Amino acid sequence: MIKQILTLIIFFAVPLLAVSQDMSFSQITNNKLYLNPAFANSRKCPELTMSYRNQWPSLGSQYVTSMLTYEQSILNSRNGVGLLLLNDRSGNGIYSLNSINLYFSNQQRINQNSNIKFGLEFGYKQNFIDDSKLFFEDSFNGQSFTNMTNEPLMNGLRVHYFDIGAGLLYFNKNSFLGFAVNHINEPNQSLVFGESYLPMKFGLHGGLNKIIKYSYANNNIVYSPSFSILRQGEFTELTLNNNIRKGSFLFGGGFKLVEGFSYRNALIFNFGVDTKELQFFYSYDFTVSELGPNTGGAHEITTVIKVNNRTRRDKITVPACSFQ
Numbered sequence: 001m002i003k004q005i006l007t008l009i010i011f012f013a014v015p016l017l018a019v020s021q022d023m024s025f026s027q028i029t030n031n032k033l034y035l036n037p038a039f040a041n042s043r044k045c046p047e048l049t050m051s052y053r054n055q056w057p058s059l060g061s062q063y064v065t066s067m068l069t070y071e072q073s074i075l076n077s078r079n080g081v082g083l084l085l086l087n088d089r090s091g092n093g094i095y096s097l098n099s100i101n102l103y104f105s106n107q108q109r110i111n112q113n114s115n116i117k118f119g120l121e122f123g124y125k126q127n128f129i130d131d132s133k134l135f136f137e138d139s140f141n142g143q144s145f146t147n148m149t150n151e152p153l154m155n156g157l158r159v160h161y162f163d164i165g166a167g168l169l170y171f172n173k174n175s176f177l178g179f180a181v182n183h184i185n186e187p188n189q190s191l192v193f194g195e196s197y198l199p200m201k202f203g204l205h206g207g208l209n210k211i212i213k214y215s216y217a218n219n220n221i222v223y224s225p226s227f228s229i230l231r232q233g234e235f236t237e238l239t240l241n242n243n244i245r246k247g248s249f250l251f252g253g254g255f256k257l258v259e260g261f262s263y264r265n266a267l268i269f270n271f272g273v274d275t276k277e278l279q280f281f282y283s284y285d286f287t288v289s290e291l292g293p294n295t296g297g298a299h300e301i302t303t304v305i306k307v308n309n310r311t312r313r314d315k316i317t318v319p320a321c322s323f324q
Contacts, residue, residue, distance in 0.1 A: 001209070017137065021235050022182070022201055023065050023088055025053060026268045026283050028226045028241055029207055030302040033069045033082050033103060036203065038119030038169035040105040041080020046072035051300070058296030064089045071103070080105040080117075099125040102162075112171075114172045121165035121182070123212040127189050128158030141242040155321060161187035163198075175208035201232040217246040235259060241268060247273050256285065265289040265299065279304035 025031040031051050032039035042047035048070050055063040071082035089096045101123040108116055167180035182201040190196035206224030212219055222245040230237040236259040243252030250272035257265050266285035273280045285298035 002033060021232055022054070022230075023063070024228075024230060024237060024239070025051065025065075025302075026239060026241075026254075026266075026285055026298070026300050027051075027270070027281055027302055028205060028228045028239055030279075030281050030304065031067065031069075033084050033101075034067065034177045035084075035205060036119060036167035036169060037082075037103045037121040037165055038105050038117040038167035038178060038180070040071050040082035040103040040119055041073045041077075042105075042117065042171070042176075043306075044073070044077060044118055048069070048305040048307060049302065051302045053298060053300045055298040056287075056295040057299065058294060062090065062092050077226045078107045080107070081215070082118075093125040093130055095127070095129055097125060097127050099123055099163075110170075114170065117171070119167040119180075120167065121163075121167070123163035123165070124160070125187075125189075126158060126160050126212055127191060129191060157191065159191055161189055163187055174210065175206070177206040179204055200234040201230060203231075204229045224250075224252075239268075241270060243270055243272075245272075245274075250274065250281070277306050279306075 005292070013172045027033065028035065031049070032042065035295045041085065041224075049068070051065075051067040051069075052126045053063075053065040055065075059278045065088045067084060067087075071080060071081060074081045081101070082101075082105075084099070084101040084103070086099040086101070087096065088099075101121055103119060103121055105117050105119040108118075110116055163182075163186070164183040164184045165180065167178060167182065169176060169178040171177070180201075180203040182203070184200060186197045186200060188195050189198050205226070205228040207224065210223045212223050213221050224241075224243045224245060226243075227240045228237075228239045238257045238283075240256075241252060241254035243250050250270065252270045254268040254270070255266065256268060265288075266287050268283055268285055270281065272282070279302075281304075283300045286293050287297050287302070
């Protein structure tokens with residue numbers, strides 16, 4: 001029994017402390033602030049976004065991420081600000097990350113149809129371990145486990161640090177291409193004695209909206225492919241989505257490949273509803289690696305509320321809400 005519990009702790013907690021790979025969403029453009037700080041206020045209308053991802057639920061909610069973001073313009077439509085609150089729990093709550101991030105972006109016009117945006121991210125983060133869920137060999141009293149241990153393993157069980165990121169985004173009415181760098185300062189986020197620096201994460205992403213069939217009453221059929229390539233430390237992740245939108249409905253699919261974590265390969269299935277003021281998206285990652293479907297895959301839900309869809313127009317903006 002003791003050996004089994006210690007094995008679970010090592011399986012879930014130690015890789016997170018040593019590898020330090022960020023989580024990622026399968027819905028590329030629906031969690032755009034997390035993807036690239038330059039996306040702040042990219043749709044030119046205030047937005048509130050709520051995201052939830054539960055990976056491998058059949059194993060007992062081992063990896064659960066909840067995120068809330070808000071973004072809008074400031075001073076004029078060229079400048080955008082954003083706020084992101086994130087909670088990421090791993091190992092059934094043994095290891096957690098809390099993050100509050102502030103974003104600022106500035107947009108400049110290249111020509112009549114094209115624009116470029118620069119973005120900055122400033123974050124304050126806390127990593128911690130819930131010691132009430134940790135059990136060691138010396139905490140077994142012969143009948144049950146207690147929270148008493150002589151293990152000098154943890155350094156206060158939590159660590160606080162600041163984080164910095166930056167991004168660049170080129171876009172026009174129907175397409176975008178962006179590049180972002182996260183953890184520029186490579187903060188020390190070790191929970192044990194010593195140092196464990198969070199490696200920089202580099203991201204390249206893009207997408208487009210292409211009308212493949214025109215229709216009256218804003219009922220066009222639109223093809224929307226998008227991609228994201230992330231590189232952090234020794235790990236590279238490729239996410240590709242291909243969605244079709246007809247009127248208010250969206251459906252499609254794609255795949256996710258992670259070099260270094262072969263068991264995270266997955267097929268992605270997407271569904272969404274867009275009422276202009278309210279957007280709802282659901283995706284399911286079907287595990288196709290050696291772990292198989294018994295993990296329960298991953299469920300991802302995103303809700304976007306456009307607080308005020310009216311937009312200020314001036315000579316440097318593109319049409320409102322161009323990344324839908």
